[in-house]
Every structure is written in structure tokens, then in C-alpha cells.
Amino acid sequence: MFWLALVAALYAVSQLVFVTPSMGLGWDETIYVSQVSAHVPAEFFSAPRSRGITLVVAPPAAVTHSTVALRVYLSLLSALGLFLALLAWRRVRDTRVLALAGALFATLWITEYYGPQAMPNLWIALGGLAAVGCFLDALRRPAARLPLLGLVAALAVAALMRPSDAVFLALPLLGVALYRRRPRLLLAALGGLLAGTAEWIAEAYARFGGVGERLHLSSLNEGGLGLHWAVGDVLRSVNGPILCRPCDVSLNHKPLELAAWWLLLPVLVVGGVLVERRAGRLGAALLPALCGFSVAVPYLFMIDYSAPRFLLPAYALLLVPVASLLAWLVTTGSRRRRRWATAVVGLGLVLQLAGQYQQLTEEVSYTVASRADQPYAVPQFARLGLTGNCLLTGEDAEPLGYYTGCRSVETSGNDADITTAQLLREAGRQPTALLLYPGDRVPDYARRWTRHTVVGRDGRTNYLVYLAPAAAQGEWVHTSRTYPPK
Template identity: 85%
Template structure:
């Protein structure tokens, strides 16, 4: 276990070094963390979201409001998750190949960037990697109970994070267990998915009027699920923006290595499957390849936008056969051939690591700068009476609600949860503000409200605040 422990340890250290622990929380993060924080009101939890990541942060959020503590906690926990996910494969594949697969995944800029963030995608990736390892172990050892329990638990974690991703992840496993007539793995797959989805189903009836209505609202929130060719969107966004919606950015990949490895990955996966087939270990490469392709389907063919984090579960699985191919290239054939291929592979990996870490440092620097003003302006909001028992709507209402302790609502957009008429009815009873960026149009309901400007660290206007009159 030394090699996979080393990879997990380096993953934790790298996150702490390269992803600034004081980096402010993003909009989605504030929604998830606010659900369990005793210090502030829970923000609106829309139909597509699931409670898994909220449960992950709950132990820390219950005792501290510190962003640094949250980042460190998630860095260490994600490294432990990577270790456990690779450990699930210890009876299926050589640990050095597993360590290589884990290192390839952990060194992706998007895996480093989201390790310390309260977002579900990385956890789906780790749960999926563990689930496939346990599934293959269960096929090899029919009488063993630990791999069956691990399989059910891993799929339950994935379903808690996002039921739709877990369904696509579990579909190949369900089909393979059915074809092999393996009842216990089949029950473990179904039981894990059902256990993890139970909370989502219960909430669907409690808040949204049932499963069908929640799925309908989720589709509307995502812009209408259906057949879409999003492969180009995924390729254009592999180096950011972190949310490409609408994905109309131009092809301008810097560094170029990010695009090259993404395009080469399918070839590495096919090569890895062929190598493992020749070695009599076809399942060890084919099953993760099938599950990786399956979990990528909704993000490549069913939505019309993209984000680099969406494909993290696919990368975690596809890099297992890719690592098998790389290991085979540098350990077979004559000594001269091995040396030559090792040199080529080493140069390629060095270029890959350089490109990934350059992108990571750029993305972290941009994110830190773009979020730094949100906690900075909190005292200025307090001077306007916007602290504690207050109501915010408009631009950045969710993260600013998190930092000020105000309740955030939206009168338009994907997360609409209040009408303008209801907002006007509530405004006289508590401090209420509409937040706009300079130059934004003012909606009709707020044109008579008092106008104030909030200045950022650079002396420029960050927000234009319209305060509602008090009753």
C-alpha cells in the first residue's frame, strides 16, 4: 500500500500548496454549506441539487465558519478518499499501476482545484473508482462479503452526491452482473443506488410534488435536457471557464498540453484495454472504461453547456486502463526499447504536469482575486444595515448572503425562488437590498428604492445597492 499512500499524501500536500486555503467560497459552495451552518440561514436548494456534499461538510460547518478550516478539511478528506478508492483495487491490479493511475488523476488541474472545494463532482469520481474496484473484486471472490459491502457503499455515496451520475455509473455494472448471472453483485448495485437515492426521493415528494415533477424542474434548471452535442463544449472548456454557459468561448488553449492529452486519452484507453486483454485481465481495463464512458454520456450528449469538473468521474475511471498501457510500454520488450519508451513517456508526462500546474495556478489566482472583494465589502454592507436579519437579491446574492448572514433570494434566472410581488411584501419587515453591478439595468420594482454604491479594494465600484424603504 506504500505507493497508493504516497500518491494520496502528495495529493493532499499539493492541494494545500497550490490551492490557496483562504480562497473564498463560490456560489454553489455557499448553497451547500449554508444548509448545515448554524451561523446563517439556508440558501435556496434547487431541484437538481443533492445533499451528499452537504453531509460531507456538516461535521466542520457545525463547529466553525472558517473558510481556511473548510479548505484544509476537504483537502485531507479528498486525499483519504483517493487512498480508499485505490485501495479497493488492491486485489484486482498491481498497486504500482494503481498508483500511476491515481497520480495521473490527482495531478489534473481540475482534480487539484476541486479537492478542497465543497462541490460533488470529485466525490462522485472517487466513489465511482471505488465502486468499480469493489465490483471486480466481488466477481473474483464470490464468497467474500467486504467487496460487496464496499460496492454498495460506494454507489450509495455517488447517489447521495448526484443520483443521475450514479445511475449512469451503475448501469454498466448492473448489466455485467446480469449477464454474468451474479446475484449478490446485482443486489449490491441496486441496493447501493437505492440507499443513496432515498433522501433525494423523499425530498422530491416533500418539496417538489414527486419524482416526476422534480425531474421536470431539474431539466428546466439545466436548460432542457435532451440530445445535444456537447463534446465541442467540453473540449473548449477543459482549461476554463469553470462554468461554460453558454459555451461560446473560442478555441484558445494555453498551454496546448491540456488539449493534447484530452484528445489522446481515448487512444490510451483503447490501448490499455488491448494490453490487459492480452495479459488475461480484460475486465480490469474494460469495466472501468465502460463505466467511465457511461458516466460521461450526460455531459457530452444531454446538456448544452459544459464545465471542466463535469468529467472528473470519467477521468478517474478512464485513467486506469490508460495507466495500464503506460506501464506496459516501459516494462516490456528489449532493454533498449524500454529505455527509449521510458524517456518518451517521461517527457510526455513532464509536459503534461507542467501544463496542468500552470493552468491550476492561473485558475486559482483568478478565483482568489475574483472572490476576494466579497468578504471585504461585508463591513460596508453592515453600514447599510445589511447584516444578520436581512434579505438580498440580485448579483452575488448567495455568496454575499453567506458572508453577511442575510437570506438570499432570486426573482429571475435558473434558481428563481420568489416573485417580485412577494419580495415587495417582505421588504418592509426587514432590511432588503437589490445588488447590481455597475451598468446593470434596474428592474421596475426597485426604481424608487434608495441607491448606494459599495467600493471594492481597488477603489472602484463593486456593487450598486438599492435599499427598499422600511415599513
């Protein structure tokens, strides 16, 4: 197990080195973390979200408000998760091939970037990878209990993170279990899905009026699920932006050669499956390929936008047959052929590694810079009385609410959770502010509110803060209209 442990350890170290631990929390992250934080009010939790990632971040979030502590914790935990996911394959495939598959996955910029972030996609990937390994192990050892328990646990983790992804992931597993007439495997897979989805189902009835209504609201939130050709969107966003919605960037907004691996991936997967078939290990390559393509289906053909993280579960599985192909290329044939193959494969991996880390560095630099002004704005908000018992709405209300301790609400958009009338009633009870970017239209209800300016580190205006009259007349408001921190 040395090579698997080494890959996981290097993954952890690489995250700590290349993904700045002090990087501010993103919009989605603040929603997930706030659900279990002892320091801030819980933000609105919309229908498509699942609470799996909130359970993952609960230990540090319950005791500290430190972003660095959360990032370090997630870096170490994701590395441990990668090790356990690869370990599930130890009786199915050669350890060196598994280590190569793990290294290929761990060095994708998306995997590095999201390792220390409170987002569910990487954990679906690790759960899916472990689930397929346990399933194959259980096929080989019908009497063994451990792989069955591993299958239940792995699918439960994936379903806790996102039930819909877990269902698509498990479809090939259920089909194989039925085809092979393995009722224990079928029950284990169904049990894992049910165990992980139970909380989502219970919440559907408690908050949304049932499973059907929650699915309907989830579809509306995602822009209407249906048949959409999103392959082009995925290609445009494979190297960023981190959210392509609407995905109207051009195909050449980044060098296309950096996406060559993505275009080659289906070919390499098919090659890996054929190689394993010749070696008598068809299932060890075909099943992860089927599960990988299955879990990618909703993001390739059912939504009209894209984000690089959506396909993380697919990459984790598809890179298993890819690793098999690369290992076969450098270990079979004549000595001369092996030398040439090793040189070509080695050069390709070096170029791939360089491109991935170049993209990772650029993405981290951009993210750190774009989020740095939010904590910087906290003292300015405090001078306006917006700290603790207060209410924020508008632009960046969620992350700024997390940093200030205010409750965030929205009157429109996908996460609308309050009406304008309710907002105005709340404004009479606690300090309330509308946040706008410079140039945004001021809604009618806030035209009489007091306007203040919050600046960024460069001195330029970041936000226009419109304070509700009850808040604007309080003693906590300074007379100056611009409040740079001291």
C-alpha cells in the same frame, strides 16, 4: 499499500500548497455549506441539487464559519477518499499501476482545484472508482462479503452526490452482473443506488410534488436535457472557464497543446484495454473504461453547456487502463526499447504535469482575485444595516448572503424562489436590498429605492445597492452614499 498512501499524501500536500486555503467560497459552495451551517440561513436548494456534499461539509460547517478550516478539512478528506478508492482495487490490479493511475488523476488541475472545494463531482469520481474496484473484486471472490459491502457504500456515496451520475456510472455494472448471472452483485449495486437516492426521492415528494416533477424541474434548470452535441463545448472548457454557459469561447482561447492529453485519452484507453486483454486481465481495464464512458455520456451528449469538473468521474476511471498502458510500455520488450519508451513516457508525463500545474496556478489566482472583494464588502454592507436579519437579491446575492448572514432570494432565473410581490412584502419587515453590477438595468420595483455604492479593494465600484424604503429610513444607514471599509 505504501505507494497508494504516498500518492494520497502528496495529493493532500499539493492541494494545501497550490490551492490557497483562504480562497473564498463560490456561489454553489455557499448554497451547499449554508444548508448545514449554524452561522447563516440556508439558501434556496433547487431541484437538480443533491445533499450529499452538505453531509460531507457538515462537521466543520456546524462549528465554524472559517473558510480556511473548511478548505483544510476537505483537502485531507479528499486525499483519504482517494486512498480508499485506490485501496478497493488492491486485489484486482498491481499496486504500482494503481499508484500511477491515482497520480495521473490527482495531478489533473481539475482534481487539485476541486479537492478542497464543497462541490460534488470529485466525490462522485472517488465513489465510482471505489465501486468498480469493489465490483471486480466481488467477481473474483464470489464468497467474500467485504467487496459487496464496499460496492454498496461506494455507489451510495456517488448517488448521494448526484443520483443521475450514479445511475449512468452503474449501468455497465448492472449489465455485467446480469450477463454473469450474479444476483448478489446485482442486488448490491441496486441497493447502493437506492440507499444513496432515498433522500433525493423523499425530498422530491416533500418539496417538489414527486420524482417526475423534480426531474422535470431539474431538466428546466439545466436548460432542457436532450440530445446535444457537447463534445466541442467540453474541449473548449477542458482548461477553463470553470463554467462555460453558454459555451461560446473560441477553441484557441487557450493553447490547444494543453488539451492534448484530452484528445489522446480515448486512444490511450483503448490501448490500455488491448494490453490488459493480452495479459488476461480484460475486465480490469474494460469495465472501468465502460463505466468511465457511460458516466460521461450526459455531459457529452445531453446538455448544451460544459464545465471541466463534470468529467471528473470519467477521468478517475479512464485513467486506470491508461496507467496499465504506460506501465506496459516501460516494462516490456528489449532493454533498448524499454529505455526509449521510458524516455518518451517520462517526457510526456513531465510536460503533462507542467501544463496541469500551470493551469492550476492560473485558475487559483483568478479565483482568489475574483472572490476576494466579497468578504471585503461585508463591512460596507454592515454599515447599510445588511447583516444578520436581512434579505438580499440580485447579483452575487448567494455568496454575499453567506458572508453577511443575510438570507438570499431570487425573483428570476434558474434559482427563482420568490415572486416580486413576496419580495416587496418581505421588504416591509426586514432590511432588504437589491444588488446590481454597474450598468445593470434597475427593475421597475426598485426604481424608488435608495441607491448606495459598494467599492472593491481597488476603489472601483463593485455593486450598486438599492435599499428598500423601510431599510433606507432606518437608523443603521449612514448619510454617505459610498462606504469603503476603514
